Structure formats: structure tokens, C-alpha cells
Amino acid sequence: MDPYPKPLRDLIAQLKRLPGVGEKTATRLALFILADRQNLAEGLSRSLQNVHENIQLCSACFNLADKPRCSICQDPSRDSSLICVVEEPSDVLALESAHTYKGVYHVLHGLISPLGGVGPEDIRVPELMERLRHSQISEVIVATNPSVEGEGTFHYIEKLIIDGKFDTRVSRIASGIPMGGELKYMDQVTLASALRYRRLTKDK
Numbered sequence: 001m002d003p004y005p006k007p008l009r010d011l012i013a014q015l016k017r018l019p020g021v022g023e024k025t026a027t028r029l030a031l032f033i034l035a036d037r038q039n040l041a042e043g044l045s046r047s048l049q050n051v052h053e054n055i056q057l058c059s060a061c062f063n064l065a066d067k068p069r070c071s072i073c074q075d076p077s078r079d080s081s082l083i084c085v086v087e088e089p090s091d092v093l094a095l096e097s098a099h100t101y102k103g104v105y106h107v108l109h110g111l112i113s114p115l116g117g118v119g120p121e122d123i124r125v126p127e128l129m130e131r132l133r134h135s136q137i138s139e140v141i142v143a144t145n146p147s148v149e150g151e152g153t154f155h156y157i158e159k160l161i162i163d164g165k166f167d168t169r170v171s172r173i174a175s176g177i178p179m180g181g182e183l184k185y186m187d188q189v190t191l192a193s194a195l196r197y198r199r200l201t202k203d204k
């Protein structure tokens, strides 16, 4: 016999679908929501409905937005000739938290993965090329993760831009030794990449 009534069991089942939430956490959350009958359940259901209905993808950069254009694309102080290409919306949030980048973004919503059956047409690569064709873009900074798929996606985009003879520079974000890191603790891949992407501090 299940000691929990069905509506509660259903709520636990829904919460368990969230990443990182197992049976125990889901049960604890469900009981917590139930105990605070008035506020939490109401606010939560309103918010869930609201994000579902009102969040859309920006028609220019495919970042999350509550209007046809996201707040970054709408900001006149941003340099719209500089595009930073990222894998997902959470990468935009991470980069924005550094308060350094003043250009705009392009969110791919995935990475090219031949083994996973994801081709360039399955993510927002065609839309990126469309932006390059229709606006004056001085530089595309590819900020995908330094993984096999991230590197592969970078090389694919780089080749498209070179072959398409766009008057656009292509760059890759640096990767290597993190600030505060120590050489002796770095793995081979990180060290190799740190050497490969070294920067010149004095030219001759």
C-alpha cells in the first residue's frame, strides 16, 4: 500500500523529472510544497505557466527572451558587429557575468556531433550564416566548450566563413591554464592547448 495519496505521488513523479532530483529530494520538495499550501504552490504554478507561455527565442540571436528580441539585442550600447557564438543560453549568462563582452551573441542550441547524429542543420548554424550575409559583422568569436564537439563545431563554422569569403574575422576563445591554476596539476590536453593558444607579449 502506498501511504501517499495519488496527487502527491504525481507531484513527486513530476519533480523527479528535473535534473539531479531523485526520489528522496522529490519527496522532500513535494511535502514542503504541500505544507506551505497557500503561497508556494500558487506562486510556483503561476511561474511555471508564465515561463512556458511567455518565454520565446530571440529572433536574431536565439537567446531566451520575453519579447521578439532579447534584452541584449535590443541594447543600443552593444556592438552588433561582434558576434559571440555559444552552445546554449546558460553560456550567455556565464559570459555576461564577467561584464567584459560588449558585443552580441548567437546561441546554437547544441553542438555538431557526427556520432550523436547532430548535423549543422539541426542547430542554429544556418541562421548564423544568414546573419553574416545580411549584416556587417566584423568578428565572430566562437565560445563553444573545449570538448571534441565544441572544437569540431568551431572548425566547421570557421571553414564556412572562410569558404564563404565573408569579410569577417573568426576567433576562438582561449583555453588553457585557469587563473590561480598550477602547471604541475594540469592534464596533458590542457597544457597542450595552453601552449597552442599562447599569446605574444612582445613581437621581436
Ligand SMILES: [Zn+2]
Binding pocket: 058, 059, 060, 061, 062, 063, 069, 070, 071, 072, 073, 074
Ligand atoms: Zn537576441
